[in-house]
Amino acid sequence: xxxxxxxxxxxxxxxxxxxxxxxxxxxxxxxxxxxxxxxxxxxxxxxxxxxxxxxxxxxxxxxxxxxxxxxxxxxxxxxxxxxxxxxxxxxxxxxxxxxxxxxxxxxxxxxxxxxxxxxxxxxxxxxxxxxxxxxxxxxxxxxxxxxxxxxxxxxxxxxxxxxxxxxxxxxxxxxxxxxxxxxxxxxxxxxxxxxxxxxxxxxxxxxxxxxxxxxxxxxxxxxxxxxxxxxxxxxxxxxxxxxxxxxxxxxxxxxxxxxxxxxxxxxxxxxxxxxxxxxxxxxxxxxxxxxxxxxxxxxxxxxxxxxxxxxxxxxx
Amino acid sequence: xxxxxxxxxxxxxxxxxxxxxxxxxxxxxxxxxxxxxxxxxxxxxxxxxxxxxxxxxxxxxxxxxxxxxxxxxxxxxxxxxxxxxxxxxxxxxxxxxxxxxxxxxxxxxxxxxxxxxxxxxxxxxxxxxxxxxxxxxxxxxxxxxxxxxxxxxxxxxxxxxxxxxxxxxxxxxxxxxxxxxxxxxxxxxxxxxxxxxxxxxxxxxxxxxxxxxxxxxxxxxxxxxxxxxxxxxxxxxxxxxxxxxxxxxxxxxxxxxxxxxxxxxxxxxxxxxxxxxxxxxxxxxx
Ligand SMILES: [Zn+2]
Numbered sequence: 237x238x239x240x241x242x243x244x245x246x247x248x249x250x251x252x253x254x255x256x257x258x259x260x261x262x263x264x265x266x267x268x269x270x271x272x273x274x275x276x277x278x279x280x281x282x283x284x285x286x287x288x289x290x291x292x293x294x295x296x297x298x299x300x301x302x303x304x305x306x307x308x309x310x311x312x313x314x315x316x317x318x319x320x321x322x323x324x325x326x327x328x329x330x331x332x333x334x335x336x337x338x339x340x341x342x343x344x345x346x347x348x349x350x351x352x353x354x355x356x357x358x359x360x361x362x363x364x365x366x367x368x369x370x371x372x373x374x375x376x377x378x379x380x381x382x383x384x385x386x387x388x389x390x391x392x393x394x395x396x397x398x399x400x401x402x403x404x405x406x407x408x409x410x411x412x413x414x415x416x417x418x419x420x421x422x423x424x425x426x427x428x429x430x431x432x433x434x435x436x437x438x439x440x441x442x443x444x445x446x447x448x449x450x451x452x453x454x455x456x457x458x459x460x461x462x463x464x465x466x467x468x469x470x471x472x473x474x475x476x477x478x479x480x481x482x483x484x485x486x487x488x489x490x491x492x493x494x495x496x497x498x499x500x501x502x503x504x505x506x507x508x509x510x511x512x513x514x515x516x517x518x519x520x521x522x523x524x525x526x527x528x529x530x531x532x533x534x535x536x537x538x539x540x541x542x543x544x545x546x547x548x549x550x551x552x
Numbered sequence: 553x554x555x556x557x558x559x560x561x562x563x564x565x566x567x568x569x570x571x572x573x574x575x576x577x578x579x580x581x582x583x584x585x586x587x588x589x590x591x592x593x594x595x596x597x598x599x600x601x602x603x604x605x606x607x608x609x610x611x612x613x614x615x616x617x618x619x620x621x622x623x624x625x626x627x628x629x630x631x632x633x634x635x636x637x638x639x640x641x642x643x644x645x646x647x648x649x650x651x652x653x654x655x656x657x658x659x660x661x662x663x664x665x666x667x668x669x670x671x672x673x674x675x676x677x678x679x680x681x682x683x684x685x686x687x688x689x690x691x692x693x694x695x696x697x698x699x700x701x702x703x704x705x706x707x708x709x710x711x712x713x714x715x716x717x718x719x720x721x722x723x724x725x726x727x728x729x730x731x732x733x734x735x736x737x738x739x740x741x742x743x744x745x746x747x748x749x750x751x752x753x754x755x756x757x758x759x760x761x762x763x764x765x766x767x768x769x770x771x772x773x774x775x776x777x778x779x780x781x782x783x784x785x786x787x788x789x790x791x792x793x794x795x796x797x798x799x800x801x802x803x804x805x806x807x808x809x810x811x812x813x814x815x816x817x818x819x820x821x822x823x824x825x826x827x828x829x830x831x832x833x834x835x836x837x838x
Contacts, residue, residue, distance in 0.1 A: 406806075412758075
């Protein structure tokens with residue numbers, strides 16, 4: 237399934253593939269033609285991705301095929317073991333958590349998990365956690381503190397689940413608690429926004445000493461669709477809302493909400509997930525290394541200072 | 553004043569004389585209430601006990617000892633970092649709310665005492681942009697927590713908010729982390745923080761500082777939750793259960809310490825602070 241603005245790129249790619257197959261089959265030399273088309277493809281890709289609208293980025297952030305938490309724990313980390321359950325009510329499949337090794341050291345990893353198929357998405361509740369998911373995340377924060385392991389969180393959720401059961405079991409309460417618990421971590425914490433960073437459900441595991449974002453991810457207080465429905469009273473105005481919300485990686489870097497943008501390969505992370513994960517691994521290694529010299533209290537203080545300065549006000 | 557919009561109804565009395573804005577109708581029991589009676593009864597319906605919204609200045613008067621209040625909010629002014637514009641530019645919205653409430657943003661409060669216990673009280677103003685939390689509200693709360701910690705005061709926050717302010721987008725979201733983390737200054741000094749939830753308290757406000765108090769009180773019948781009822785209804789495509797997301801429902805589900813009618817709010821708050829504040833017993837009655 238391709239996004240609308242990807243169509244011309246995909247068509248060109250298909251033509252190059254056909255030509256290659258034809259050349260091989262008939263044993264003729266078409267390398268000049270193919271070379272030209274390759275150049276054209278690269279140019280087109282560059283142009284398309286240099287001029288993406290914010291709404292197009294939102295679509296990229298949601299594109300199936302982007303690296304998910306489960307992809308990352310398998311490919312970026314080693315020796316991953318998944319740990320289940322909140323020890324109170326249930327296991328939430330919208331949140332994946334566990335222990336792993338990263339560049340030789342143990343780490344604790346927590347991330348939202350969307351499905352790759354409709355069936356899996358239903359099982360994962362489209363990456364929208366119930367309170368149990370955040371309780372599981374907090375368990376992992378306890379574990380990280382107890383053993384002194386760095387804490388890595390991977391954010392990809394449209395938002396925490398807005399349902400009756402979630403409300404009954406204290407959705408707001410666990411999100412608040414998770415923000416607080418993560419703020420108190422005495423170990424280095426790095427949060428990465430992989431795809432969608434939907435509101436409090438994202439921030440609950442987003443209180444890192446460093447907050448990274450994939451180049452085509454978004455992060456905001458509300459989704460463009462919901463924002464449009466409320467402010468424009470028309471969900472079809474999502475494109476305008478996406479523009480107004482300034483929710484892209486570059487916007488957020490400018491606002492000071494994120495510290496670092498992880499570049500995605502040409503065409504987006506969903507087309508080249510391995511290369512995207514490679515770039516993420518490198519960024520993660522650098523950030524964790526930079527935090528290494530900080531002691532437990534310094535890490536808490538560093539995190540407080542980081543979030544304390546957020547916002548835009550004028551003092552009279 | 554926030555009360556203005558309550559007085560939509562006109563009532564004709566004796567000889568067909570039109571008496572505007574002196575009477576209003578209770579949305580719960582439909583009784584016609586004389587405005588002065590309602591005010592004298594702390595904006596609680598004398599017939600059925602329905603709690604009308606209380607203005608922030610009245611809230612401060614209700615909770616703090618007479619003559620002790622010194623305002624601390626008001627110096628922090630809003631900006632428009634995103635130059636946000638939907639059907640109306642954010643700057644114009646801000647100007648309109650400032651005009652309406654006489655304050656720069658959706659929070660008001662300061663220092664004072666609650667039956668002698670030194671306190672910093674902040675009240676969110678629903679009349680200003682639905683009490684939404686943007687950078688100013690977040691900054692005032694962080695400053696309030698830091699000041700309370702530095703001066704040995706209890707912190708009391710009266711929540712009334714539709715959630716985070718959309719027009720400040722990601723920066724509003726960040727206020728949830730900022731306010732939450734600022735509360736730890738009180739934790740370190742063993743100073744109490746009491747949260748009072750009023751109608752309505754939803755979204756990013758519930759999911760940050762409002763849910764993290766040592767003691768959480770709520771006014772009767774207040775709408776309290778994470779997602780708004782409309783969003784939930786759209787998601788589950790079913791009608792919501794009776795009393796869903798009301799104070800009494802939350803008490804039943806273990807999210808609150810007590811539901812307290814407004815007439816007992818001050819005395820209940822005082823009791824909690826007296827018991828929690830390190831100097832509570834000593835300063836009592838001082
Ligand atoms: Zn009534």
